[in-house]
Amino acid sequence: MSALLEMRAITKTFPGVKALDEVNLTVRQGEIHALVGENGAGKSTLMKVLSGVYPAGSYDGEIHYDGALAEFRDISDSEKRGIIIIHQELALVPLLSIAENVFLGNENARNGVIDWQGTFQRTEALLRKVGLREAPTTLVDKLGVGKQQLVEIAKALSKEVRLLILDEPTAALSEADSQALLDLMLELKVQGVTSIIISHKLNEVRRVADTVTVIRDGSTVSTMDARSHPITEAAIVRDMVGRDMAHRYPERQRRAGEVLMEVSDWNVWHPEHVDRQVIRSASLHVRAGEVVGIAGLMGAGRTELAMSLFGRSWGRNVSGTVKIRGQEVDVSKVDRAIAAGLAYVTEDRKSLGLILEETIQRNVTLANLQGVSSGGVLNENAETEVSEKYRRAMNIRTPSVFQKVMNLSGGNQQKVVLSKWLFAGPEVLILDEPTRGIDVGAKFEIYGIINELSAQGKGVLMISSEMPELLGMCDRIYVMNEGALVGELTAAEASQERIMSLIVTE
Template sequence: MAALLEMRGITKEFPGVKALDQVDLTVEQGQILALVGENGAGKSTLMKVLSGVYPAGSYDGEIHYDGAQAQFAGIADSEERGIIIIHQELALVPLLSIAENIFLGNERAKGGVINWRETDRRTMELLKKVGLSEAPGTLIDKLGVGKQQLVEIAKALSKEVRLLILDEPTAALSESDSQALLDLMLELKAQGVTQIIISHKLNEVRRVADKITVIRDGATVSDMIAGQDEITEDRIVRHMVGRDMAQRYPTRERRAGDVLMQVKDWNVFHPLHADRQVIRDVNLTVRAGEVVGVAGLMGAGRTELAMSLFGKSYGQKISGQVEMNGTPVDTGTVSRAIDAGLAYVTEDRKALGLLLDETIQRNISLANLQGVATGQILNEAEETRVAERYREALNIRTPGVFQRVVNLSGGNQQKVVLSKWLFAQPEVLFLDEPTRGIDVGAKFEIYGIINELSAQGKGVLMISSEMPELLGMCDRIYVMNEGAFVGELTAEEASQEAIMSLIVTD
């Protein structure tokens, strides 16, 4: 097969940082290439070079596309050649219809008048290709994340895509939606669409990829070809992190103490539909030094439970009691929940966990401004000292604490969120999908931080869609289905089969 894309010797520098160093990448026509590496390795930067976000002249090296050297001045240039990127944060307008989103900026119009009949006809054709049966006029905010991802792919197909780049496409999807998306990728491959997938889910990479290119510290370290090379998750991880990782989960001594937090008869109703109960009669305990998991399918109510407990950030008609160290506490607002000793690392770090345009320093101090204040005056020197302490303790890879958080990789952003809440000095830390969208090396570091909290006698409530993560980290696991706890398993009792059995037999 002929190469559709060759990137040769790509080097990209930012002030104080060489993000890419002589990177080579080759994708053949009709191939699915997986681009893998740790957070901060340079994957997204490389794709921004390819798509023209970083235009020709802002980097060194050459791009050869479809047999000729290419220099893209911007995204419009690369899209005109059929190179389309679907980012992890979907670029759809929620209050516009599917049809309007698909043809936004590419309207089916004549003389300035949109031909809605043609728009709807073409939309239905595209939706059929990606396996959706929704009407063209359906609003995007009525669709789940999985279907929105498929609309993004339909939008790419409308632009006559030749090279489709998917950045962490399954990070926020359920298992069934993820499998459907991977099936679609294989169908598109059969239709001749060349694809690049960036993913940390190595089982998915192995399922669809014809070739795997590994980037580490801004440089290409290996290429593996399916059917020619031995491709195992352990081998991919070794190339990604530069070392063997015999254990994905650090060991710790399990030693649960007294009950730190107890939740009794917790009930929550939907914030917009007062007759719809979302959480039903939940009772849970978290002990000192204990990591407690909450397992369940997407939509089971796990995030809604955590948010409602943390300052009643979700829901209405909330009832039940929260006790800390045996004493009832008021968690009715976020500030009261923090004062009671709770902290919540949200599953959506970019929208809810961070101020992206602010510095690392400012983000870390946000939840505990009193800790860096002299009286009512913010002590910026102390704020800097605190941020530097957490930068070193959590190994946040950055030139300095005055770096804006938006410029950090996903794993380092997650460490900033953790730093913010650790500085608030909680007794119990809620972790909602704490390793979503980050690589195995950064995951291991975050697991180590969780174990350190446990050793200090803190309590951790971990929500995760990755069952191996729960099984590898938790002392006990609550199983949740349709807003209620349907079982509780000790670490010894827990297995993927046992968890699924409780869910399906509820």
């Protein structure tokens, strides 16, 4: 099979940092090629070089596309050749219709007048191709993230895509939406579309990829052909992190102490749908030094439970009691929840957990400004000292605490969020999808931090959609379904089968 794309000895340097060091990538016509590596390895940078975000002349090396040397000046230049990139943060306009988004910048017009009838007809045909039944006039903000992802692919098809690049396409999708998207990729492959997928979900990579290229620290480490022999996750992980990871979850001594937090008869109603109860009489407890998991399907109410406990950040008509070390505490507002000893690491770190435009220094101290202030005046030297302490302790990979958080990898951003809450001195940390969107190496580091917190006597309540993660990390697991806690399993009792049986039989 001939090569559609060859990237030869690509080197890209930013001030003080060599992001790519003679990277080579060959993608064959009609294949699905997976590009994997730890956060910060250079995957997205390489794709920005390919798509013209970093134009020819700003990097060393050569790109050969469709048998000829290619020097793309910008994204529109690469799109004219059929190279379309879909970023993890979708580039759709929420208040425009599906049809308007699909043809935005590529309008179906004659003499400056848009042919709306033709636009709607073409959009309907594209939506059928990607499996969407919505009307072309539907506003994008009425769609879920999974369907928005499909609109992005329809938009790519409208530009006669030949090489489709998907950057973490399933990171924010449910299991069902993820499977539908992977099925669509396989269908597009049958139709002759070549794809490059960047993903941390190695089970998905193994399902769809014909070839896997691993990048580590800005260099190509290996390329594996899945057509000639099966590729194991262990082999991919070894090349990604430079070592075997036979034990994905670090060992720790399980020593649960006194009951640290106790939640009783917790009820929450939907903030907009007045007749819908989202959390139903939930009761749970977390002991000192214990990691307690909450398992459940998407929509079971896990995040809603966590956010309502943390200062009633979500929901209305919230009722029930919360006790810390046996004493009832007021968690009716976020500042009161923090004062009571709670911390909440949100599943959406970019929107709700961090101020991306601010520095590491400013983000680390956000939840405890009084800890670096005197008489209401911020002590910047103290702030720098505190943030530097957490940079070293949490192994945040950055040369300076004055680096903007937006420039960090996902794993390092998550460490900044954890640092922020640890500086607040909580008794109980609620971790909502703490390893979502980060690579296996960074996950291992986060797991180590969680174990260290439990060893210090903190209580951890951990929500995760990855059952192996809950089974590998937790002392006990509560199972949630339709807003109710329907079962409780010890680590010895728990298995994926038992958890699923509790969900489907209740």
